[in-house]
Amino acid sequence: MTYIRETCGCCDCEKHCGALDIVFVIDSSESVGQTNFTLEKNFVINTMNRLGSMASDPTSATGTRVGVVQYSHNGTFEAIRLDDPNINSISAFKMAVKKLEWIAGGTFTPSALKFAYDTLIRNSKRERSKVSMVVITDGRFDPRDDDNLLNYICSDAKVEVNAIGVGDMFGKMQQTETLLSIACNNKKRVTEMRRYADLMAEDFIDKVETWICPEPITVCPDLPCKQEPDVAPCTNRPVDLVFLLDGSERLGNENFRHVGELVQRVADSLGLARSKIDRMRARVALVQFGKEREHTIAFPLTHDPTLISAGLEGLRYLDSSSDIGSAILYTIDNILRPGEIRRFAELSFVFITDGVTASESLEEAVSAMRRAHVVSTVIATRGDVDQAVLQKLVMGDQDAIFQGQEFSSLSQSSLLNKFIRWVC
Template sequence: MRLLVSLKHNFTVVTFKNVDPLVFSFFNSDCEKHCGALDIVFVIDSSESVGLTNFTLEKNFVINTINKLGSMASDPTSPTGTRVGVVQFSHDGTFEAIRLDDASINSMSSFKTAVKKLQWIAGGTFTPSALKFTYDNLIRDSKRARAKVSVVVVTDGRFDPRDDDSQLRYLCDDPTVVVNAIGVGDMFDKKHDSETLVSIACNNKNRITEMKQYTDLVADNFIEKMETVLYLVFLLDGSERLGMENFDHARHFVQMVANALTMAKTRNDQNGARLALIVFGKENENQVAFLLTHELNGIASGLSGLSYLDSSSAVGPAIFKTINEILGKGSTRKTRRGAEVSFVFITDGITDTTNLDEAANAMRREQIVSAVISTGSDADEEVLIKLAMGDQNAIFKGQTFSDVLQPSLFNRFIRWVC
């Protein structure tokens, strides 16, 4: 059984007051036209006081923020475009980084995958040393000529007294680096240390944002409360392996997704979700339930009118068709510039693999993020990993299709693709 979902969305994560416009100019989808070369580094607290839930919110904040990019530099040595790095820190010697000059981080997909792989360290808090590590390892030697460098530090402001507090201003000695501090209360509801934040932000109080809790980083509610532009294109496998019962489960799943999302209010609404669904079987055999629409009545009507194809399936041609006709190419592109597109497959991987490698490469060229929900006991692992574009962590497994309807897997699915 196979289901492919294509998502498009932008997020306004949080309003930063009194922050240098340069720092968050990448929120603008036209940033590449105006900003030139821009290097962005997030420094996020991974100490014990943050807690696992809040650390996950920090990662979501990073991903949601970078979703606003117009595009990323496809080559880390390019003199133009945007590069993104991340440092997570805890006690001394535990710092981990996604480097600005990492050649494998050349798309939204690869960056998002790398961020999600970061694991909570849960140790002490050596913030000054982390800032020194950030400059010495991510900025000093890999900085591009004429590139603007923006650093965003997320922390509660408190740090281990054994660390060297003089290094809090380590990033301030380079005039090409703009440092911003976001101070958040920790898991124990302790207020952030404002004095430390001032030092991190190079004594510029206009570059400090204060929050009471980490959920504020994702605007109170990660899914529903954010300003969202979202396009979902479901490609539902109607092959004989799916079976009529699972076909019905799949229709119910699509309806659940529609009900869970904040839909666009009108056809021209720039926010909210629009959905489309195509059932595919063998090459060139498909039926359209509904094209991109925000109307729940139209979605429900389209789902009820679907007929089970009971055919063979070919996922490669379905991917090409989605990219070329549903998303559109060139002047016919139907998605907003800079929006993330995510394909999520629910599949046992048993499908005609003709042109599958080429289809996966096409997803990479379009900077499409992918994930897989695998069902059944006889899944083709090789196909699954290709659909997930090599990321084992992007594969979610359930025993039956009905497992997809359960809150645990359904909610994990929504969080991952968003």
């Protein structure tokens, strides 16, 4: 019994939401981008992980059922149905979601909403169940589509619709009016955010949980369970994390040593992939850069703690000038090569720099990051940073800039924990 408890997780408490049907409608158009589409799927999975249990029989009058519609242009809509007899557990649902592939076409949001209601809800509603729909899109859609369908679902008072609007991979912000129509003109059910990575924030998933299941009943097994350690943060989704270390003379030898300790701490805390073929969890790489064409790969994307430690130990401080633009282009060409990155993994660049750098190729490099669907973060500690450059590196997302007082204390501070939660 002890073995069963420790391996199957049967000691975990579960949230029961009563008779509840949940439908996620996720935008799979070209403007979303493959990395962001993966984040949408991970958001759906993480949200359901929070709820904890599903109806073992989809035809039952009680329990939670969940469905998903992914859409792009007309005729491409795909559905995981609420009443699919094969979706009878959280694990079965996760597997079905992971199999969804980015369509990368146009955007027929109004028609997709009609499809979601007609296909998943209209004929499979249960008499006493609450129906909650969560729509994720940037709000734009093909003008050939029928905009009268945006509030198609609003005619059914038993369905509650929440719209999440996210800026797309081209940096365009969401269309608020469209989102409001989707949410049946209820401003409280419209949430806007700048980037898809924000879907993974713990406080946001907390918020979504209250939308879907505002008054859960928590059921715990009556077993003398062994307390398990906390799960590493990146275990629930694939993240490929590349550190770009500014090895210029402004860093200094002492800070260079502290940066190595910081990277080691992060690698130890993330939850590294278990093998070369592991499609989940984290892998890490480190590139040190100086002036143009002065780049050193300490270690490529890897899950191997030994390789990471050896790479850090063998890395020598460049003590040079700084050219971030050329470093970004070098990293994309040499670290993100075809066959080296995992399908559906979030590509994350972490810049350790003060932003004082040559600027000739910076715009080109930032555009290249966008094309590669890279999510970027900055760690900076000096007071005299070039804020304009840091803003460019994070593509305007101020929340993605982590600033501390000094490197010597960074790996021991709450800032490190906040950073790890951010990238995971």
